[in-house]
Each structure stands twice: as structure tokens, then as C-alpha cells.
Amino acid sequence: MQILEEIARKVVDGGYLEVKELTQSAVNQGINIKDILDQGLVAGMSVVGERFKKNEVFLPNVLMAARAMKSGMEILEPLLIETGTEPIGRIALGAVQGDIHDIGKNLVAIVLKGAGFEVIDLGVNVPPQRFVKAAKEGVPLIGMSALLGTTMPFMKINIEAFEEAGVRDQVKIIIGGAVVSQAYADQIGADGYAPDAVSAVDEAKRLLSLS
Amino acid sequence: MQILENINVKVEKEEVLRLLGHSKSVPLLSEIERILRIEIREGYRLVEPKAMYTKLGVKEIDSSSIILDNDFILHVNGTTRPWRNSEHVIIALCTIGSALERRVAELFNEGNLVSAVVLDSVGSVAVESVDDLVYHFIYQREEELGFSVSSRLEPGCGEWSLGDQEVIKKILQPAKIGIKLNEYCMMIPEKSISFCVATGKELDSEMIASPCQICGMNNCKYRSVE
Numbered sequence: 001m002q003i004l005e006e007i008a009r010k011v012v013d014g015g016y017l018e019v020k021e022l023t024q025s026a027v028n029q030g031i032n033i034k035d036i037l038d039q040g041l042v043a044g045m046s047v048v049g050e051r052f053k054k055n056e057v058f059l060p061n062v063l064m065a066a067r068a069m070k071s072g073m074e075i076l077e078p079l080l081i082e083t084g085t086e087p088i089g090r091i092a093l094g095a096v097q098g099d100i101h102d103i104g105k106n107l108v109a110i111v112l113k114g115a116g117f118e119v120i121d122l123g124v125n126v127p128p129q130r131f132v133k134a135a136k137e138g139v140p141l142i143g144m145s146a147l148l149g150t151t152m153p154f155m156k157i158n159i160e161a162f163e164e165a166g167v168r169d170q171v172k173i174i175i176g177g178a179v180v181s182q183a184y185a186d187q188i189g190a191d192g193y194a195p196d197a198v199s200a201v202d203e204a205k206r207l208l209s210l211s
Numbered sequence: 212m213q214i215l216e217n218i219n220v221k222v223e224k225e226e227v228l229r230l231l232g233h234s235k236s237v238p239l240l241s242e243i244e245r246i247l248r249i250e251i252r253e254g255y256r257l258v259e260p261k262a263m264y265t266k267l268g269v270k271e272i273d274s275s276s277i278i279l280d281n282d283f284i285l286h287v288n289g290t291t292r293p294w295r296n297s298e299h300v301i302i303a304l305c306t307i308g309s310a311l312e313r314r315v316a317e318l319f320n321e322g323n324l325v326s327a328v329v330l331d332s333v334g335s336v337a338v339e340s341v342d343d344l345v346y347h348f349i350y351q352r353e354e355e356l357g358f359s360v361s362s363r364l365e366p367g368c369g370e371w372s373l374g375d376q377e378v379i380k381k382i383l384q385p386a387k388i389g390i391k392l393n394e395y396c397m398m399i400p401e402k403s404i405s406f407c408v409a410t411g412k413e414l415d416s417e418m419i420a421s422p423c424q425i426c427g428m429n430n431c432k433y434r435s436v437e
Contacts, residue, residue: 014240014242055234055236055237056237057237058228058231058232058233058234058237059231059232059328060231060240060243060246060325060328060329061240061243063324063325063328064240064242064243064324064325066324067322067324067325070322097395098395098397099395099397100393100395100397100399100401101401103315103327103328103331106319107324107328110324125395148367148373148397149367150367150373150395150396151395196232
């Protein structure tokens with residue numbers, strides 16, 4: 001449908017006012033809410049994600065698209081709740097204990113929301129027990145970030161806390177942050193690693209068997 | 212101990228873009244150009260650059276630590292080797308204050324994501340600029356005295372314990388320039404940097420090279436050597 005393609009295009013361009021207007025128009029035209037989401041907003045974010053991976057755009061472009069997506073979601077969200085549409089997955093995110101840097105974690109949250117995830121933001125300086133609590137509450141995916149080499153060891157401590165609490169098998173764990181690597185993820189037994197916010201979406205989908 | 216306040220911070224647009232992951236082949240949207248201009252200007256308005264440093268004599272270097280004048284001890288652990296032949300250690304702290312960080316948080320909360328991220332990068336470039344200016348100031352002074360000056364190292368680098376931020380705090384009393392430590396020895400404001408340099412007439416060449424050479428984190432995003 002032409003209007004859905006237009007929504008996707010405007011998400012790519014980061015035109016949040018146009019996306020809001022077009023999304024409202026699509027709703028008014030009686031187009032299926034899930035179609036507006038999938039073929040309009042999510043489709044646009046996916047294009048931006050692909051371009052980011054190919055280095056054709058950089059972070060501010062992704063954020064402009066995320067903002068545009070959000071403006072459309074503000075219209076769709078109440079309607080999605082009414083129709084009982086579920087998010088594609090749930091993830092709890094937090095910067096590990098001792099780490100107070102939240103920018104990277106916030107960006108991952110924004111892009112994951114843009115991709116249709118429900119994100120539970122645990123904040124910064126998150127103690128192991130808080131991550132474990134999220135797992136016990138049924139969140140299937142836990143994301144941990146660390147900016148510094150000095151706070152990175154808390155990722156391993158957290159994984160041990162999941163094991164001690166007997167919930168390690170119930171969750172998948174994804175890690176990221178400037179000093180973190182795939183090798184470190186393998187070393188501490190994390191299930192996934194993402195070097196940036198866009199990759200975090202792909203990795204989250206893979207870990208939850210959504211892709 | 213010396214406090215430096217009139218520091219001319221320089222924020223290069225290209226450096227802000229580099230931190231944001233921009234590749235020169237990617238065209239900049241006019242909207243992003245506009246935000247860059249605004250936030251660099253905002254950054255200059257918000258930064259409150261300050262720095263302090265002191266120079267202490269090295270009394271002894273053993274297998275894991277450096278003992279300074281007044282018996283302050285730096286626990287550099289496995290990284291003592293490059294410090295041999297150091298005659299002095301200069302310890303410095305740099306900050307751009309907390310106003311910029313507060314504005315970044317506001318922008319995030321208002322949903323101005325691009326502005327928030329750009330301003331945050333402006334802050335990072337600004338504090339690196341303070342760090343560079345202070346380092347070069349120290350470098351020139353030491354060179355005039357006939358000393359070689361090492362590259363910058365800091366607690367948390369390689370095997371050097373981050374806990375030594377507490378030692379630096381005791382030595383410098385950073386509250387004088389508005390820096391405090393949290394319970395995990397991280398500096399607040401976040402846009403603050405501490406560094407130490409060794410000086411000496413016959414400094415080890417390893418000490419003059421990049422600090423990445425003595426750090427085992429081979430996959431670190433900030434790594435500057437193979």
C-alpha cells in the first residue's frame with residue numbers, strides 16, 4: 001500500500017512529524033494496525049538498520065529514524081493494546097554494577113523498541129540480584145553493558161549469579177560495551193554479543209529465535 | 212599542586228563525527244549538520260574546563276608498586292617494568308564539569324536523541340582536549356627541565372587497579388576542581404580524566420609508547436596499537 005511505503009520512507013529520512021501524520025492517516029483509512037506497524041514503521045527501521053550495517057549511514061541517522069518510529073508508535077500503541085498485539089520479545093537491559101554510563105545502553109533500548117521489543121530498563125549500576133530478579137520475573141533475554149575494563153568483570157559475576165539462583169537456563173544473555181568483545185562473551189559464557197545498537201537487534205532476535 | 216582554569220577547549224567537528232562513527236564517504240543530512248552546529252556551540256557554552264596536577268618524586272619501584280614521596284603508593288601491579296628509571300610521577304586530573312552532562316540527560320528525557328548523543332560526543336571531545344592541553348603543558352615544562360615525559364597512563368589501564376583513584380584523590384583533593392569519586396572509584400562528573408606520567412632523564416622507551424602496549428585488552432574499541 002502506498003501510504004505504508006511512504007511511512008517507511010519517512011522513517012528512513014527521520015521525518016518524525018510526517019510519520020506521525022501519515023500513521024494517523026493510515027489509521028483513519030482503516031488499515032490494519034499490525035500492517036501499519038510491520039509494513040510502515042518497522043520496515044523503515046529495518047532499512048536504516050541494514051544501511052547502518054553497510055556503513056551507509058551512522059548513529060545519528062539511526063536515532064532520527066528511531067525518533068520518527070516513536071512518533072508513529074505513539075499513535076499505534078494504544079490501538080495495539082486494544083487489539084491485544086504483543087511485542088515481538090522482551091528484554092531487560094542494564095549497565096552492570098559499578099558502571100554509571102548509560103548512553104550506550106539507552107541507545108540500544110531505543111533501537112530495540114524501534115524493532116518492536118518491550119524493553120525493561122534496569123538503569124545503571126545494576127546489582128547482580130536485580131538482573132536475577134528480572135529473569136525470575138520471566139524476562140527471557142537479559143542485556144548487560146559495561147563501558148570500562150574495570151566494570152566488565154561484573155558481567156561474569158552476574159552470569160554466576162544466574163547460575164547460583166538456578167535461572168541460567170531460563171534466560172539468554174547478551175552483552176555489549178566499548179571494551180567488550182565476542183571473545184570475552186565466549187570466555188564468560190554469555191549467549192550473545194553486539195558491538196552496536198543495530199547488531200543488538202539482530203542478536204536479540206537470533207537469541208529469541210525470531211529471525 | 213597546581214590548578215589550571217583558563218583552558219581553551221577546542222572541539223573539532225570532525226572529531227565529534229569520528230566519535231559518532233561517521234565515515235567520510237557518508238553524506239551528512241542537513242538536519243544532522245544543523246544539530247552538530249547547535250550542539251558544538253552549546254558545548255562551548257556549557258563546558259567548565261578545569262585541571263590540576265602535582266609532581267611527586269619516586270622513592271622506590273618494586274615488583275608491583277611505585278612508592279612516591281610522602282609514602283603514597285601506586286599499585287600498578289604487572290605494569291611496573293615500563294616505569295623503571297622514572298624519577299618523578301606527575302598526577303593530573305581534568306574535567307569539563309557537570310553542566311554538559313546534565314543537558315545531555317535533559318535532551319534524552321525530552322526525546323531529542325540526536326542532540327543528546329551529539330552533545331555527549333562534544334563533551335567527550337572537549338574533555339580529551341583538556342587532557343591533551345594539560346599533557347602538553349606538562350610535557351613542555353618537563354622538557355625545559357631536561358626530562359623525558361612518558362605517555363599517559365591511568366588507574367584501570369592494564370593491571371593497574373582502579374582503586375588507585377583513591378590514592379590520587381588523597382594526593383590531589385579533586386573536590387577543589389569539582390571532581391568526586393563514587394563508591395566504585397569512578398569520577399563524577401563522568402567527563403573527567405585522570406592520568407599519570409613518568410618523567411626522568413633516562414626513561415624506558417616502552418613508557419613513551421602508547422599505553423595500549425601494556426594493556427592486555429586486545430579487542431578494546433579504544434585500542435591504538437596492534
